[in-house]
Structure formats: structure tokens, C-alpha cells
Amino acid sequence: MKTHLTLIYLALVAGCAGLVSCSSSGTSASSPAADISSGIGSSAIYKEYNAAGNSVLNKGWPYKLDASGIALDDKHTCTLITRRHVVMAKHYKRGVGKQVVFHNRQGQRVARKITAIKGGSGDYAVGLLDEPVPAGIRVYPLPTPTPDLKTRLIDVPVIVTDQHRRLYVHRIKRFQSYLVFFKYSNHIRKKILVSGDSGNPSFLMVRGQPVLVETHYGGGPGIGPFYGDARVQMELKFLISELDPNYSFKTVSY
The missing domain is CATH 2.40.10.10 (Trypsin-like serine proteases)
Incomplete structure (x- = not known):
């Protein structure tokens, strides 16, 4: 499980080609990945925002x-x-x-x-x-639906956004009908999604590219429509x- 999280960090921090080709090296205490997991690195998308x-x-x-x-x-x-x-x-x-x-x-x-x-x-x-x-x-593209997609995505990390323009990393817990349910990872920053976070998107990182996987419907770790579902598409x-x-x-x- 830690390996999945390290890979998504490296995809973000180092801009690698994709989850499956990233290395788990370079996660020392002085690395950006360590900063993220310890809460040192800012998760804000913008340094200064002006609508x-x-x-x-x-x-x-x-x-x-x-x-x-x-x-x-x-x-x-x-x-x-x-x-x-x-x-x-x-x-x-x-x-x-x-x-x-x-x-x-x-x-x-x-x-x-x-x-x-x-x-x-x-x-x-x-x-x-x-x-x-x-x-x-x-x-943003959507995940291509395949018969085993939902099975392969269990426990895979996703990048979660919120109403305050910040990023977090949760993981996919399960699927039910057209919905995807997320869960937390204990040793990294997490967000308890609340009223006002509805509609904010979550992404898979595939070969360095953000792929839209969900928009928030429920709170806590996150629940929402799965955009890789063939019926939704x-x-x-x-x-x-x-x-x-x-x-x-x-x-x-x-």
C-alpha cells in the first residue's frame, strides 16, 4: 500500500512518466515526497488566487x-x-x-x-x-471502461481536491453501482470532505496525466459518481x- 502512495507522490513531485514506471526511491527525509507525507509541503494549488x-x-x-x-x-x-x-x-x-x-x-x-x-x-x-x-x-479525459477496471482500481491512490483549492491523497476503497468510495491513508495528509466540497474533482494519475475519476457527492473520505463507469459515460x-x-x-x- 505504501508503494502505491510513494508512486503517486513521485508522479506529482518528479513528473515521472506514469504510476507503473515510477521508482520508489528518493523518499528520504529531505525529499519532496517526505515533505508531503509529513505535512511540510503546502497542498495549495495557488500561492495567490484572484478570481x-x-x-x-x-x-x-x-x-x-x-x-x-x-x-x-x-x-x-x-x-x-x-x-x-x-x-x-x-x-x-x-x-x-x-x-x-x-x-x-x-x-x-x-x-x-x-x-x-x-x-x-x-x-x-x-x-x-x-x-x-x-x-x-x-x-480531462475519463478512464476507459473495461470489465476488470473496478477490480484493478481497488486501493489505488487518487488526488482529491476541495473547496479551498487544496490537494490531498486518498485511496479507492470500493465501488457500488455507479459510485466510487474513497478511504484514508493513515500516514499522509487527508481531508474530511464537508458541505461546500461537493462537485470538486478527484483524479487518477496515468502516465503523468490527470484522469477524472470522480466529483464529490458525499463527505468523509469521499463518495461520488465514477467516471470510468460505462453507464455514466x-x-x-x-x-x-x-x-x-x-x-x-x-x-x-x-
Whole structure:
């Protein structure tokens, strides 16, 4: 179990090619990985955040996760799955006509507005932006569904975000229907998710790339719709096509 956690740390801290190819070396007391597990390294995505203008990113270990596709200007968080579509928690969605603000890797502000929303059968909704975001903003792929995917993901670490624009590392505990349940790891920082964290995304790191795995529905370690579920993806495709059929999400094999 510790090996999994070390690998995800190294994927973030050292920017390695992917979980399966990382080494567990370099975790001495002076290493960034040791800083993370001891709580020394800041977990904040931004050093200085400004929803109305440009922001300054934290260039420590959180910078290895490209968070530019997460609109964190409001607690009703939106996450890009195409250049024009975002996912949100259906019970905590941002309204039609509301602005969404992204910041690229240089901290430059990109603002859009939500023009329409379609809710899913689970706790997820898809919002349509007034125009696509530029190339400098990350669009997150989803896990490619396979018959054994859920089995292989048990105990795998995930990067969890919260309403305060911070990152944590939890692990996948189990799946039930279309939901994924997380659990804590005792020897690293953890977040007790609370009201206001709903809709914030969690990611797998696959070959150095963040892959959207969940948006928060329940508190504690975290519960939410699993975006690698074939039924969820089928419905997302329908919702996206209803809003603008010229776009589609991508998937990445784990």
C-alpha cells in the first residue's frame, strides 16, 4: 500500500512518466515526497488566487497536477471534460448565466459563462460554456471502461481536491453501482470532505496525466459518481450531444 502512495507522490513531485514506471526511491527525509507525507509541503494549488484577475500558482508539488481545467472561483466547482462542457455535482451545480473562471499554467485568467445545463440520472450534471476554452486550459479525459477496471482500481491512490483549492491523497476503497468510495491513508495528509466540497474533482494519475475519476457527492473520505463507469459515460455522451454534439470527451486506459 505504501508503494502505491510513494508512486503517486513521485508522479506529482518528479513528473515521472506514469504510476507503473515510477521508482520508489528518493523518499528520504529531505525529499519532496517526505515533505508531503509529513505535512511540510503546502497542498495549495495557488500561492495567490484572484478570481477577478491573474493568479500565482504554487510551484511546489501541487504544480505537477495541471488544475487549469478546474473552475475554482466558486464553491460550485466545474471541471472540463471537453473544450466546451463541464461536469458538476447535480445537487450543487452552478447556475445558467453564471461565470466560470479558469487559470492556465501561467496563472492567466480565462472566463466563460454557462449557457445551459443538463442533469444526469446520478449526482452529475453537464454544463455548456458560451464558447470553447483555449488550448492552454486542460481538458480531462475519463478512464476507459473495461470489465476488470473496478477490480484493478481497488486501493489505488487518487488526488482529491476541495473547496479551498487544496490537494490531498486518498485511496479507492470500493465501488457500488455507479459510485466510487474513497478511504484514508493513515500516514499522509487527508481531508474530511464537508458541505461546500461537493462537485470538486478527484483524479487518477496515468502516465503523468490527470484522469477524472470522480466529483464529490458525499463527505468523509469521499463518495461520488465514477467516471470510468460505462453507464455514466453513456449518459454523459448523451448529455453532451444534447448541448453541443460537436464535442466529445476522451478516455485513457489505466
